[in-house]
Ligand code: FES
């Protein structure tokens with residue numbers, strides 16, 4: 001099947017909206033089983049394994065992360081956090097057969113009680129078309145200030 | 158803290174032996190005294206020598222609230238200098254690390270210094286002829302800290318010129334650092350990348366106490382570890398277990414597990430959990446590692462090194478190391494209710510990379526600002542910091558498994574859920590706060 005640029009761009013917008021609306025089950029269903037969500041700690045980090053990252057999470061960890069958010073004894077989510085992504089139009093950098101790569105600038109705001117913080121980030125998506133559906137093969141989130149000291153970042157930038 | 162002219166008896170009164178006054182966590186006056194006394198008299202962690210491997214390499218950090226530079230001098234020794242120009246105070250180095258070559262040059266008026274701090278040159282020096290500069294300390298250069306000691310690559314410093322010696326301060330507690338380094342077939346560690354940096358709106362001592370608080374994991378971390386286990390069970394309990402199960406699930410171990418793991422305390426506020434076993438005991442073996450260890454140490458010694466599964470070792474006042482994980486966490490005080498936690502990991506030289514991969518995974522899963530386990534803990538600290546503002550009660554209980562005559566000047570091993578190590582820390586806290594204070598007002 002032929003995927004158009006517009007379909008890809010709509011997909012990236014739709015993903016951000018799912019996160020903001022906390023439709024996490026739908027969001028998890030976007031992922032391929034062997035995908036990784038990577039958030040480097042160091043600017044332009046190349047190695048996810050032998051130095052520390054902020055996140056390098058497989059499907060199990062992502063599922064754990066979102067299921068935990070709704071747990072009866074998840075005290076750090078009483079009350080719950082909320083988030084908001086403001087995204088720039090994604091660049092579709094590659095479309096080869098079923099492999100797609102996009103790069104998207106975003107501003108991410110997360111809030112809980114009286115605290116709110118803003119992160120600027122670049123999200124790099126590796127997407128794959130499987131059974132006519134766009135799926136996330138891998139996602140890399142580079143925070144502009146990834147090496148800064150943060151308080152808790154509890155949702156998904 | 159009532160008085161404006163604090164003295165030793167005021168400080169000692171904040172710790173009753175079984176209770177500690179909430180001012181130790183909330184009072185700005187107590188915090189300032191910690192910075193001027195405790196963090197000056199104690200030996201405090203600075204960095205690892207592999208962060209400055211070559212001559213002229215430097216790295217900047219803090220001892221308490223004091224900005225310092227760790228630098229490799231031209232003779233190959235590690236020096237620790239106050240990060241402050243003797244002219245007008247400008248920080249000599251502001252980046253986190255770098256190489257300064259043979260000398261430091263202040264960016265403001267170009268006074269220059271050797272890498273041991275000694276003044277090298279002042280531009281237009283004739284302007285100081287016949288001035289009192291020569292009579293002041295400033296003419297000597299960048300001031301070094303009182304004393305520096307490097308143990309198995311770990312750099313510690315004492316700000317005070319005089320005071321307790323390194324060996325006396327740490328005593329047998331150094332066995333935990335030794336075990337961490339011995340786990341390398343070469344007996345050496347190297348820092349692996351930059352640390353996680355996680356800002357906490359709470360007092361630094363809450364973090365230190367939590368390192369040997371074995372009654373919180375199954376409660377505060379139920380949300381993470383309990384959920385991990387239930388997802389895994391829903392999946393049909395697959396083996397090998399997902400990585401997260403190996404790392405996070407042991408936090409749900411029952412009270413008996415933590416009781417039996419044991420806690421050892423040493424004099425001067427040091428201590429560790431996991432005398433008999435720990436949450437790190439059951440990690441899967443990594444191919445080739447034991448063979449490499451046997452080759453270096455012989456089978457018997459290799460087994461002895463690897464059978465040591467200490468959990469958290471607190472080095473008073475403000476770091477924790479995990480030997481089996483090769484991790485060090487530095488709880489850097491930034492105010493009575495603000496603490497920067499830096500979590501470093503180290504590579505075991507000559508060991509398979511898989512060990513470092515597990516260490517890096519542990520660090521990000523447990524100690525990152527994005528870590529669900531980190532979120533569990535931070536929530537508790539910050540709630541405590543806010544709760545302690547209540548005037549309803551002024552004293553905090555650290556009485557669990559307290560016995561009649563606890564002697565903190567002797568090593569002891571006790572039930573793994575005792576709060577003895579917290580009492581041990583406060584005993585040392587009073588000692589190193591007051592050693593440089595007047596006895597009475
Ligand atoms: S402040 Fe450093 S040379 Fe003047």
Ligand SMILES: [Fe+2]
Pocket residue numbers: 367373374377378534
């Ligand atoms: Fe914890």
